[in-house]
Amino acid sequence: MLSEFQETLLQSVKAYQSTQLVKNKYENVLQHLDSGIILFDSDGILTFINVEMAKLIDLPGQSLIGCNLLQVLRHPHLSRFLKRKVVQLYRETFLYSKKFHEFVDEYGRNWLITITYGDQMDGDFLLSVKDVTDFKRIEQTAYHNDKLAMLGKISAAIAHEIRNPLTSIRGFIQLLRPHLIQLGRDEYARIILAEIDRANDIIHEFLNSSKPTVPLKSIVDISTLLKEAVLLTESEALMKNCEVILNLQEDRVLNVSIDTKQIKQVILNIIKNAMEAIEEIEDDHGGIIAISTQPDGEFVNIIIQDNGNGMDKALMNRLFDPFFTTKENGTGLGLSVSYRIIKNHRGDITVDSTKGMGTVFVITLPMVGERL
Known part of the structure; x- marks a missing residue:
């Protein structure tokens, strides 16, 4: 009888030990x-x-x-x-x-x-x-690529329809140019023709947005380019009760090797967005768009700051996605194309914003003779 009891007890101990081993094994896996x-x-x-x-x-x-x-x-x-x-x-x-x-x-x-x-x-x-950060990043990359493919199809469809009227407008402006010269307004014709050419270039950018475009670079002083951009936006800023303030490094020439038309497109797009953000604020005080330059070692920073409506972090994270827009009539293409342009120049573009406090864009470009 005692022997049977000892045998049963021994079996119980072994079963308990076996259970504990299994439990410890699974706990070790979970750990x-x-x-x-x-x-x-x-x-x-x-x-x-x-x-x-x-x-x-x-x-x-x-x-x-x-x-x-x-x-x-x-x-x-x-x-x-x-x-x-x-x-x-x-x-x-x-x-x-x-x-x-x-x-x-x-x-x-x-x-x-x-x-x-x-x-x-x-x-x-x-x-x-x-x-799941890495999985989200892969998902967003796939989503971004799908958007680029869609962008190429839409761009091809609208390019022909837009280019025809632009060609007609350009022809009529050239016919009117002698009369504008007589009136001492040749500068107007030059600006209109330059902007029509820029619009054609933008269409070309849309058509090629799904594949890298090699910039046609020339050496320019970034200050000269910014002055031209401000000249093109001053009248619109005045109508929207905005003031564009330009603070440049007058004591230093900041030369960059860039595709002038492409970089001008980026700057004008950001300024236009700043004006629209300022319009969203119901305030009698005028809006301010401050543009400045800041050397940063081998690079130069172009800083465009506004006192507009600003944005939250969720919006900032999607700002450069193709077709993402919060505007009723927006295409969501401007900043996406701008991002690619700056990256093709071996530069960078970043944004910092606080809802209700304004937005700061920083465009970073390599200077001439430094890491070109």
Whole structure:
């Protein structure tokens, strides 16, 4: 009898040890997943948290074992951002039965959160968190490429219809030019013809927007180009109660090797956007668009700042996407083409903005003799 009892006890011990080995094995797997894992039991007590999750919330996992959700939220070292997100997750999960959540953290990373509960979990709640930033980037790249393909088709369809009237207008302006010369207004004809040529160049850019265009470079002083751009926008700015202020490095020549027409197109497009942003503000005070230059080692920065309506971070993240626009009659092509133009010049274009506080665009171009 005693022998049978000992044998049964031995089998029970072996079974327990086997169960523990399996449990430890699975716990070890969960501990080393690249996703954050946290488990609450049916009483709402935190019973498991893996290494990755502890890293994500920047807290030692063992200090949270045995805590309920309220105690976790009251942890003195849990960030305010995470506290707000946990409350939001709790509300959306239990009020709207939402099991999948996506959010962007304060550093711009994308996260996917999955909450599993119900009969299959025996009352437990399993929460997993995964960094999907790379997947989002791939998705956005594919979306961007699809937009470029669509852009090429639309551009080809409209180019013929636009070019015909432009050709007619150009011909009539040339016929009128002798009369304008007699009136001492030849400068008007020159500007009109130059702008018609620029419009034709823009159409050409649209047709070639899905493939790189090699800029036809010449060496120019960036200050001269900016003065011409301001001259072209002064009348429109006056009608829209805007003042364009030009602050240049008069004591230094800032030569760049650029395609003048392309860079002028970029600058005029940003100035036009600034005027429209200023129009959105219901304010009797006039708008200000400040344009300045700033040498930066081997580069020069062109800074275009306005006191318009500004934009939030979500809008800024999509600003250079083809066809993305918030304007009723906009095409969403201007900044997309501008971005590609600057990149083809081995430069960079960035934007910083705050809703209601205005926007700053910075165009960076390499100077002559420096990294051309």
